[in-house]
Amino acid sequence: MNFFRNSALWIFATAFCCGGCAHYHLGNGRGAPFRSLCVAPIVDCSGEAQFRGVLWQQLRQEIVRSTGFDLSGRDSADASLEVTVRALEQSIATTASFDSLQASSYCIKVTGLFTVRNCKSGEVHLENVPISASIFVPADRSYQDRKWTAIPELTRDLAKQIVAAIAHSW
Numbered sequence: 009m010n011f012f013r014n015s016a017l018w019i020f021a022t023a024f025c026c027g028g029c030a031h032y033h034l035g036n037g038r039g040a041p042f043r044s045l046c047v048a049p050i051v052d053c054s055g056e057a058q059f060r061g062v063l064w065q066q067l068r069q070e071i072v073r074s075t076g077f078d079l080s081g082r083d084s085a086d087a088s089l090e091v092t093v094r095a096l097e098q099s100i101a102t103t104a105s106f107d108s109l110q111a112s113s114y115c116i117k118v119t120g121l122f123t124v125r126n127c128k129s130g131e132v133h134l135e136n137v138p139i140s141a142s143i144f145v146p147a148d149r150s151y152q153d154r155k156w157t158a159i160p161e162l163t164r165d166l167a168k169q170i171v172a173a174i175a176h177s178w
Contacts, residue, residue, distance in 0.1 A: 040178040041133055042126065044078040045071060046085035054096035054118065062160055063091065066167040074168075075175045088127050091139075091170065093120040098155075101144050116155065117142035118162050122170050137173055141165035 047067050052060040067089065071079055082088065101115040118141055124134040143158045143165075 042086035044080040044085045046082045046088045048090045051092040054093050063163040066163050070167040070171045091122045
């Protein structure tokens with residue numbers, strides 16, 4: 009009899025906890041204050057020529073793929089996404105085992121900020137949110153080629169980070 013009483017108690021407790029979790033919703037329930045988004049031209053202070061266009065395109069693709077926002081032109085969008093790339097830095101990540109002054113890999117890091125602004129009223133929804141992404145590239149004779157092939161990977165990580173921050177802010 010004791011076994012049935014303990015089993016019934018465990019079943020009731022489990023059902024009670026699971027029933028409560030089924031009705032839990034993350035966030036405040038208001039949703040984003042905009043439905044459509046425009047990606048403004050990227051402001052690039054890093055000096056890398058191809059970075060701006062690749063990031064702009066990947067941001068647009070990530071918004072379509074990962075959010076419920078409509079991608080619109082500036083005239084018809086509710087909000088504008090403004091991204092500023094501040095720096096693209098390169099530093100030695102590891103050194104060669106035989107010479108501590110010779111790099112065996114580099115860390116390429118990009119840093120920046122983004123702002124989401126209402127297109128009609130100018131109200132700022134998110135302002136100067138810091139973003140960064142980094143990647144490690146082996147230092148060998150083809151380093152320059154590897155650096156250029158790493159840029160799309162960096163911009164993809166940055167685009168995912170920006171879109172996730174926008175989507176999870178409300």
